[in-house]
Amino acid sequence: MKKKAAEAAALAVKARGLTKIYGEGEAAVTAVGHVDLDIPQGILTAVMxxxxxxKTTLVHLLAGLDKADAGEVWIRDQKLTxxxxxxxxxxxxxxxxFVFQGFNLLQTMSARDNILLPLRLNGVPRDDAWFDELISMLGIGRELSRRPYEMSGGQQQRIAIARALITKPHVVFADEPTGNLDTHASAEVLSHLRQACRELGQSVVMVTHSPIAASYGSNVILFADGKVAGHITNPTPDSVLAGLDALAGVER
Amino acid sequence: MRWLGSGLIGSVGAAVLLSTHPWYLDTVADGTTSRMSSMTVILAWFFILATISGTVVIGLEPESAIEVRATRAALGESNRRAGIAAARRGAAAGAIVSAILIVPSSVAVLLSSRRGSGGAWGWIALVAGLVFLSILVSHVVAANAPKREPVTEALRHSHETRPFRIRAIRWYVLIGFVVSLPSAIVRAVSDGGSIWSGALLLVVGTASAGLVGVLIEWGIRWGIDLAPVAMARLARRGRGPVATLLADEALARRRPRGAGILTAIAVIAALIAGTALVSSRSIDGREINIVIGDVWRDGGEPCVGSCIEEFRQTLADEPIVGAIVPAITGRLVGGDCVGEVYAVDPALAGAADPVFARVLRSELDTIETEHGTCGLDFDGNWIDAPVAYSPGSGIVLIADANTVTAQDDTLVPNALLVYAADPNEQSLDIVVDTVAERLGLEYVAPVSMTRVENVVDGGMSVPLALTAFALLLIVPLAALVVAGVAERRRDHGTLAALGATTSTLRTAMAIESTFRAWAAVIVGMLAGLLVRLVVIGYSAIAGSSDDSIGTGSGDHLDSIPWSALGIAAAAALGAIALISAIAAASISRATPVEALRPEPAGSGTERRSR
Structure with missing residues (x-):
């Protein structure tokens, strides 16, 4: 029993029978179908x-941003449904x-206010040491007084990552966080996400379509036709590509 | 959303049409000019409708519409081509709304037992045309507002704060010039005017519009800048600090600020129109000049009784003079009733001018509820009589002279209402000169009423005018509330994803709407007061109470029914609060994913993405 409890505690996210269907009747499309999933804590997990x-629908359901038609989700021991x-x-x-592909920063707020917004929304006092640590890690000290429209995509995404981490959440979900960025900015953002896991013990679940991005993670979940199609541990770009090729073979 | 905007404009147009036209007045059948058909008033109505139309059409556009326009511009669509396409859409919408507008109006005319022979149909056509033009113009303007630029720049401009620039008021100056020009020309070429008075009117009209522009630009900016202070005070009192933070963030955006400016313009127009509607209540389009009142003989004796009769007989054979009605002069006192009053015998008045008599009787029927606070002072004696009071009109008609003399039998006629045989402005001037010459008076001062028009018997009553005023406030403001919810749909999704509760988002929306409505009303009121002050100043300089600027007659601040306008404004704000609450209730129905999902502009189809 103690072992099972420890295992449960070591999971960042758990899903059972998770289902999401769009449309009705013959037009119904099963985006996520009866998915069971265990995502461990403290690592970067990529969903490909x-x-x-x-995969985006899956992450939305796991993050509680959308309502599932069936199934249950737990973040650590907290049930979402x-x-x-x-x-x-x-x-x-x-x-x-949550880190959005399109950053979703509030344009009229400064970077500092955007980062602190979740604390204000939830009435949480600001931890200056944690704020400074995040700013230092992400290298955004010079951007704090600027507005989002005055920053590059990479800078905006780093602000968005700081916003996601400022509350010290149990898990961070990222939906294609490098989808709008160039290669250099993508590498920076992915490094920061991995750094957050390694140095801060943060759990991160990231949706991506890039094998290179997925290789930054410790674990890759392969997703196809609304179901989990496989796992890759300690992925490399080549192993991820191979996994995707295998998926394509299955689809063919 | 555009169709919703067009529909709202059509509704306002219908309200204007149905509530302003004196369908059943004989004067309409006679083809006499109605009060709504002067060029200045038509321009004013067009300005009001176009402003509201523009506010609604632009304000209701989702954020994505800006991106679509910017993308089309980036792909090479010229402004001209975009304008033509928008004009086509506007023409289609305008034609349909105008057609719909005509139907109930026509039914109203046909059902009216005392409808006019031709004026009613002309008025319907005129208002329908104004609505059509307003919708068309607003679509064309919306096609380039904000300025079409590549996507990134468009988004940047829609969010960055905007410094005040003096150039921003050039449009106000231009509008003031265009609106003043026809009146100035008329004044310059008319017999009573001169080139200088016309030029003065043009300068005053243009400058006052510029001043209003400065007030709006600064006022809105000041209001927006004040928002954080007000929000901070609210937050300290524990009334939703997060909601006030979000509301402040929303108010800081440029796009709502631009819409707020348009709203302020609409409010100003509404204020001016409301004031004018209320203050221009008088008798039906008859050319009357009171040429004698409180006059003195050469010997220093007041001309009363037999003297007035002598004057009447002297003028009786004058061909240019029409009807002559003896009157008793007095003064209105108390409340906001200020002015000189004239008591006439209804029988004599009816014989001389049936329309006037009918208007007087109609007015007296409603007098107790509308102007019950006015007192009457005749020759130092207080008379208890109902008063047909027209704020600021310069001439005030009261109950029959029999009522007055019954209470003070020492009172005898001491004034004459003199009609021109040919009711046009030039003949009035001749009448004035003729009367002065025939009676041996050095100067005859006409008592301001050179062209008075009816809104009493069949026109817009005070409650109806205030309702219209409130409606003109509510429509654009409500549109902005609805637009605000739609505009920030994605932001609400983001905020919900970050942990904002539904009640926080609703409260933020309500605070934002209420603050914006208050800012618009306050700025509008101040601007309206400024305009009125300028008009009064102009009247003082020009020595005339002419109303050619079109802001309503009267040259006293007392003529503005502040309390009534305040009630109307409060009612409008109450309605805005209600609409805000209803609009805010829709915020929580979507999950963050649904709120963040791209929604095609102008389509209600929900796009599912996996």
Whole structure:
């Protein structure tokens, strides 16, 4: 029993029977179908799959940003499903961090205010030491007083990562965080995400379509047709490509 | 959303049309000019409708519409081509809305038992045309607002703070010039005017528009800059610090600020229109000049009783003079009732001018509820009589002279209402000169009423005018509330993903809407007051109470029904609060994913992405 409890505690995210269907009748499309998933703590986990495989929907469901048609999700020991408005807001603001592909920074706020926004939304006092550590790690000290539209994509995404980490969430979800960035900026952002896992013990779940991006993770979940199609541990770009090729072979 | 905007404009147009036209007045059948058909008033109505239309059409556009326009521009679509396409859309929308507008109006005319023979149909056509033009113009303007630029720049401009630039007021100056020009020309070429008075009017009109521009630009900016202070105070009191933070963030955006400016313009127009509608209540389009009142003989004796009768007989054979009605002069006192009053015998008045008599009787029927606070002072004696009071009109008609003389039998006629035989402005001037010459008076001072028009019997009553005023406030502001919810749909998704509760988002929306509405109303009120002060100043300089600027007659601040306008504004703000609450209630229905999902502009189809 103690072992099972320890295993459960070591999981950042757990899903059972997770299902999401769009449309009805003959037009129904199963984006996520009866998925069981265990994501360990303290590592960067990449979710990969072909376009339309349902990986973004999966991460949205895991992060509590969308409602599942069936199944349950736990973040550590916190159950996501069936929560009220306040509990859901608390979960999104304190337990989970989210990095969007399009950054989703509030344009009229400075970078500093954007980073601190989740704390304000949730009435959490600011931890100056933690704030300084994040700023230092992400190298955004000079950008703090600037507005998002005055920054490059890479800078904006680093601000978004700081915003996701500022509440010390149990897990950070990132939806194609490098999708709008060039190669150099992508490498920087991915390094920062990995750094957050290694140095801060942060759990990160990242959706990506890039084998190179996936190789920054410790674990890769291959997703196809709304189901988990495989796992890759300690991935390299080549092993990820091979996994994807295998998926393509299955699809063919 | 554009169709919703067009529909709102059509509704406002219908309200204007149905509430302003004196369908059943004989004067309409006679083809006499109605109060709504002067060029200045038509321009004013066009300005109001176009402003509201522009506010609604632009304000209701989602953020994605800006990106679509910017993308099309980046792909090589010229401004001209975009304008033509927008004009086509505007023409289509305008034609349909105008057609829909015509139907109920036509039914109203047909059902009216006392409808005019031709004026009513002309008025319907005129308003429908104004609505059509307003919608068309607003679509063309919306096609280039904000300026079409490549995507990144468009987004940047929609969010960055905008410094005040003196250049921003050039449009106000231009509008003031264009609106003043026709009046200035008319004044310059008319017999009573001169080139200098016309030039003065042009300068005053242009300058006042510029001043209003400065007030709007600074006022809105000041209001927005004040928002953080107000928000901080609210936050300290524990009334939703997060909500105030978010509301402040929303108010800091440029796009709502631009919409706010348009709103302020609409409010100003509404204020001016509301004031004018309320203050221009008088008798039906009859050319009357009161040429004698409180006059004195050469010997220093007041001309009363038999003296007035002598004057009447002297003028009776004058061909240029029409009807002559003896009157008793007095003064209105108390409340906001200021001015000289004239008591006439309804029988004599009716014989001389049936329309005037009918208007007077109609006015007296409603007098108790509308102007019950006015007192009457005749020759130092207080008279208890109902008053047909027209704020700021310069001439005030009261109950029959029989009522007055019954209470003070020492009172006898001491004034004459003199009609021109040919009711046009030139003949009035001749009448004035003729009367002065025939009666041996050095100077006859016409008592301001050179061209008075009816809104009493069949026109817009005070409550109706205030309702219209409130409506003109509510429509653009409500549109902005709805637009605000749509505009920030993605931001609400982001904020929800970051942990904002539904109640926080709703409260933020309500605070933002309320603050914006208050800012618009306050700035509008101040600007309206400024305009009125300028008009008063102009009247003082020009020695005239002419109303050719089109801001309503009257040359006293007392003529502005502040309390009534305040009630109308409060009602409008209450309605805005209600609309805000309803709009805010829709915020929570979507999950963050649904809120963040791209939504095609102008389509209600939900796009599913995996």
């Amino acid at each position: 799959g072909p376009s339309g495989s349902g 069936g929560l009220g408005d306040r509990e859901t807001a608390h979960l999104r603001g304190r337990i989970i961090g």
